[in-house]
Amino acid sequence: xxxxxxxxxxxxxxxxxxxxxxxxxxxxxxxxxxxxxxxxxxxxxxxxxxxxxxxxxxxxxxxxxxxxxxxxxxxxxxxxxxxxxxxxxxxxxx
Numbered sequence: 001x002x003x004x005x006x007x008x009x010x011x012x013x014x015x016x017x018x019x020x021x022x023x024x025x026x027x028x029x030x031x032x033x034x035x036x037x038x039x040x041x042x043x044x045x046x047x048x049x050x051x052x053x054x055x056x057x058x059x060x061x062x063x064x065x066x067x068x069x070x071x072x073x074x075x076x077x078x079x080x081x082x083x084x085x086x087x088x089x090x091x092x093x094x
Contacts, residue, residue, distance in 0.1 A: 020032070034066060054070045055070035081088075
């Protein structure tokens, strides 16, 4: 069922496991909580965008604290991107 659902969102269970945001064992799949993510997890290294989907899933699972964290990320993302570009252009000017 998880594989079928993931395919409808243009991803796969293996892809989410490889991205470091899900665990799959014994035919069971679950998203990792933020505190379970690997310390070296870097979403910018993965071409798949996950924050909106994670928010929706957490909200449905009644994981309000996690949903709020992901929602904060989604809300902040445009500013994060703007600041990252600004920093990049500042470094190029030096």
